[in-house]
Amino acid sequence: MMLVNGQPSESISALDRGLSYGDGLFETIRFERDAAPLWNRHMQRLALGCERLRLPMPNRALLWQEAQQVGATLLRFVLRITLTRGVGERGYAPPAVVVPTRIVAAFPLPALPESLYADGIRLHRCQTTLADQPLLAGIKHLNRLEQVLARAEWNDPAIGEGLVCDRHGNVISATAANLFAVIDGVPVTPAVDRCGVAGVARAAMLDAFPHCQVRDLPHDEALRASELFLSSSVRGILPVQAVGDTVYAPGPVVRAMQQHWRALGFPMEQA
Amino acid sequence: MMLVNGQPSESISALDRGLSYGDGLFETIRFERDAAPLWNRHMQRLALGCERLRLPMPNRALLWQEAQQVGATLLRFVLRITLTRGVGERGYAPPAVVVPTRIVAAFPLPALPESLYADGIRLHRCQTTLADQPLLAGIKHLNRLEQVLARAEWNDPAIGEGLVCDRHGNVISATAANLFAVIDGVPVTPAVDRCGVAGVARAAMLDAFPHCQVRDLPHDEALRASELFLSSSVRGILPVQAVGDTVYAPGPVVRAMQQHWRALGFPMEQA
Structure with a gap:
């Protein structure tokens, strides 16, 4: 399951700067039975990335809630959070008003022998x-x-x-x-x-x-x-x-x- | 107007590798009254990029036709062609079968004094x-x-x-x-x-x-x-x-x- 800005969706705007320029960040977080033991460290790195790229850091509680939502039917999964600078006009200049895109998606944990x-x-x-x-x-x-x-x-x-x-x-x-x-x-x-x-x-x-x-x-x-x-x-x-x-x-x-x-x-x- | 793989659309899959990894290329091509004087040079660079990233080069005639389609109502415009390795599973490994994503979009020419x-x-x-x-x-x-x-x-x-x-x-x-x-x-x-x-x-x-x-x-x-x-x-x-x-x-x-x-x-x- 996948949420884009909190709404169930599997697509994003083709004008998203995440696509146009790779202007964003991601995290892949392992969940085991509703727990993500390294959650805080992932949030720290995401916050550091936001600081470097001058993106607003999403609310952590909101991310956690969305993680629970997309992983609700899975016992173990990999959560991918993708955060971009959102839709922008053509050109590298950051939009005057940034409305970031937040994608939260659950994937099966890869099976390693x-x-x-x-x-x-x-x-x-x-x-x-x-x-x-x-x-x-x-x-x-x-x-x-x-x-x-x-x-x-x-x-x-x-x-x-x-x-x-x-x-x-x-x-x-x-x-x-x-x-x-x-x-x-x-x-x-x-x-x-x-x-x-x-x-x-x-x-x-x-x-x-x-x-x-x-x-x-x-x-x-x-x-x-x-x-x-x-x-x-x-x-x-x-x-x-x-x-x-x-x-x-x-x-x-x-x-x-x-x-x-x-x-x-x-x-x-x-x- | 915008075409994604030839179909009118303004969105792409949130699992596209263009978003996930910036795994793709783009060109921005200036059109003046149905003509794009540097078209061949843009196609050459796109082909070189495809070779470097091991992506299949789209058919040039198809790109030209799509450019005409998205710019049909515009006298002067900037065409953006975005080409990605398409949707893939999580992970850097290229998909076994690559179905590239091709986005062709027309934008107004920026007005420079x-x-x-x-x-x-x-x-x-x-x-x-x-x-x-x-x-x-x-x-x-x-x-x-x-x-x-x-x-x-x-x-x-x-x-x-x-x-x-x-x-x-x-x-x-x-x-x-x-x-x-x-x-x-x-x-x-x-x-x-x-x-x-x-x-x-x-x-x-x-x-x-x-x-x-x-x-x-x-x-x-x-x-x-x-x-x-x-x-x-x-x-x-x-x-x-x-x-x-x-x-x-x-x-x-x-x-x-x-x-x-x-x-x-x-x-x-x-x-």
């Missing part, structure tokens, strides 16, 4: 690199062509994600997940202040495991990691089994973070 | 800089947040455009137009192979004035230009009167290019 949590997934090393744009880094905006291009680089169903670097040879993330590497026993996750998205699952892990380092992570260093794994608010904590021909084995850090993920309220067994 | 063509427009020096992304540079894709942020930097109606640089201090363009500077008597327009859009009016001028140079243009050099002017497929050739406190006067190069613009079939007098 349990073996992925146990054994991990395989990554393609993407050739597409992320551009440095500090004004847009960290937030989850609607300009996602880099991710689309990176994800289009492979179609082998045995490969679950892609490893994406910046233009300086630093590892940044997967196409739709953050990344952690264990280097000399210390969990490291790449800084996302020039490119990449500051994931909420990543934020939850950084809070729970304060010895994690946030810094630039050169690709060569990531390849020597003792553990490599992904964090995603939808898919959770996923060990990386291999990046191309370089293989990894799950270790104690990823297992601890998986345990924390489960403790937050996200089962890793699929229904 | 003749004095702008005679005396020029004032530019704001934008703080927003463009990121280097060769995979997306040159084409007119739907990821336009950088332009939105740059254009949002001023709201003084006396300022008509913004001067936008890259992260290395090179001038690239205006927010919605290309830029030419006359340096030591030679017209120079910035290269757009790392960022920026390869404008069709710019391409028409480069063909007609083959002594133009296409190269990196450091900001300091642009400030010392004897002439500075913009090219836009909608607004034509516009002298720059000032960038902040630095003033410029129209000279022989901009006048020659304006003459060529008029000869292409674009009057600079407004009805």
Whole structure:
């Protein structure tokens, strides 16, 4: 089910600036039995995005109510909130009066085999690199062509994600997940202040495991990691089994973070 | 009037990847009395964009026919063609079967006072800089947040455009137009192979004035230009009167290019 500005609808104006320019933000939020354990973090990131793009932040209670409404018949689901600067005249100049478009929609939770949590997934090393744009880094905006291009680089169903670097040879993330590497026993996750998205699952892990380092992570260093794994608010904590021909084995850090993920309220067994 | 996949409509699916990820392209094409003098150049750029994003290029004859249809009652208008990868499941992976969305819409031609063509427009020096992304540079894709942020930097109606640089201090363009500077008597327009859009009016001028140079243009050099002017497929050739406190006067190069613009079939007098 889907609500557009509170009304049941599955369409938006073809003049919406979300379509014309990608002028907006989104969040994908996992719900488990009416609960969304990372809801507050998603709201914080959405508010940060609104501040950066100078969009009015929607009322949180209203978003929660709409989430309940669209997910009413589902036990587990992914909520997508899309927020745009609304309909505008042709041209980049923001409308004098902004009436944002708010889309709230529920999608089935993707079914991941349990073996992925146990054994991990395989990554393609993407050739597409992320551009440095500090004004847009960290937030989850609607300009996602880099991710689309990176994800289009492979179609082998045995490969679950892609490893994406910046233009300086630093590892940044997967196409739709953050990344952690264990280097000399210390969990490291790449800084996302020039490119990449500051994931909420990543934020939850950084809070729970304060010895994690946030810094630039050169690709060569990531390849020597003792553990490599992904964090995603939808898919959770996923060990990386291999990046191309370089293989990894799950270790104690990823297992601890998986345990924390489960403790937050996200089962890793699929229904 | 507007056509979505050939049918009169003003809305698109809220699940369109054009909205979800900015996964698509657009063109804005000026029509004068049923003629679009730069049509072929717009089609060439759209085809290049399709190739880069691996989208099927729509049939050109069909686009022309739809343009005639939406502009039937208008003497002069701006046509916007928007092409997206269509509706897709949640996630960056392109759908197995792509059914693109094609939006063709006519808008009134913006009325520019003749004095702008005679005396020029004032530019704001934008703080927003463009990121280097060769995979997306040159084409007119739907990821336009950088332009939105740059254009949002001023709201003084006396300022008509913004001067936008890259992260290395090179001038690239205006927010919605290309830029030419006359340096030591030679017209120079910035290269757009790392960022920026390869404008069709710019391409028409480069063909007609083959002594133009296409190269990196450091900001300091642009400030010392004897002439500075913009090219836009909608607004034509516009002298720059000032960038902040630095003033410029129209000279022989901009006048020659304006003459060529008029000869292409674009009057600079407004009805």
